[in-house]
Amino acid sequence: MKSLARCAAIAALSLIALPGVAQTLSYLGQQIVPTSAMFRGVPVGGLSSIDYVPATGRYLAICDDRSDLAPARFYELSLDLSQFRRSATPGEAGVSWVNMTTILDLDGKPFARNRVDPESLRLDTKRNLIYWSNEGARTSGGMQNPTVRRMHPDGRPAGEFPVPAYYNPSGSAGGLAAGDMGVYNNLAFESIAITPDSKTLWTIVENGLAQDSPPTAVGRGSRTRMLAFDLDTGKAGAEYVYEVGPVPFPPARAGDFATNGVPDMLALSDHEFILIERAYAVGAATPGVAALTRQPTSNTIKLYLVDTRGATDVAGWPTLKGRDVVPVKRTLLLDLSSLKNDDGSVLAVDNIEGLTFGPMFEGKRTLILASDNNFNPAQFTQFIALVIDGPLP
Incomplete structure (x- = not known):
């Protein structure tokens, strides 16, 4: 069988030559864990972030x-x-669940x-703390403010960052x-993203605020x-506007659910980031067909x-309407399709989030x-590995 390094080289995808970023990304392989998987008697799934x-050579996933x-x-x-495969049905070899930790509220109790x-x-790692985000809620059943918090590695609370009040939902449930x-x-x-110098935490709203912009369609x-926090003082800092792209594929039926948003980001420096835009449209005819279900993945x-x-620093602006704003520069690196x-x-x-x-793999960063998987039997927990070919910041 061909070595994974050779397969990755064959699959190398050229990127726009940009200063300080990788020039190519290569598809190393994937593994898929079925939604029926259990760990310590609890269904495995809902992985919305990975670090x-x-x-330890291991990963944390919320x-x-x-x-x-x-x-x-x-x-x-x-x-x-080394067990990842460039296959539509790769299996789950090499995926091992090690531990599960309960996240506690500010009173030290399970939510x-x-x-x-x-x-x-x-x-x-500098402070031995975990930073995590809570999306909150805006429903007819009530409003919950979005939060950014600290916790110890054992799940105990270690404080909360002061999110500006204009992020808190108010008014109608629909917004x-x-x-x-x-x-x-x-x-x-x-x-959540932490800059390499461990000085700044960044987060980003998946779509605009109600007073700034309607959601994607x-x-x-x-x-x-994008919102920054100083990790020494905990205070909110710079804010920049990021323009999320439109939903690229229509749903199968007009009026069905469709969205595009930012589910995760990774800091390369104090000013450069890699962001995911994850779009979903019900029944959309996207290029990929999942071998597990033989249905379009719709993502x-x-x-x-x-x-x-x-970019314009909009920190402290309750609304963007009527204001001249220069958004951050946004350049496509890779379309996974x-x-x-x-x-x-x-x-x-x-549903990549x-x-x-x-780690390094055969001399290259990954x-x-x-x-x-939303704990949906028609979906799956998927891990995809890409190889970075070229310089990093």
């Missing part, structure tokens, strides 16, 4: 279960990249049902009425905000390079992506 821990199937939690797992929506986490403010439901803080993007996953230099398996089939991508640097 590599070099000291689960976005709202304390429904089990208390809010994150997993520790290992991935053996009650539907009182939290964990979406992202990053380990700060589209006059005077509505704050995040849309299920479109808030899905990401077919033919319509959304103006969302479109793209990686973008973002550079904040020259361009990746193919060894048999020529297009890589079918599920997690992104992290991985990027690891993870999917959130």
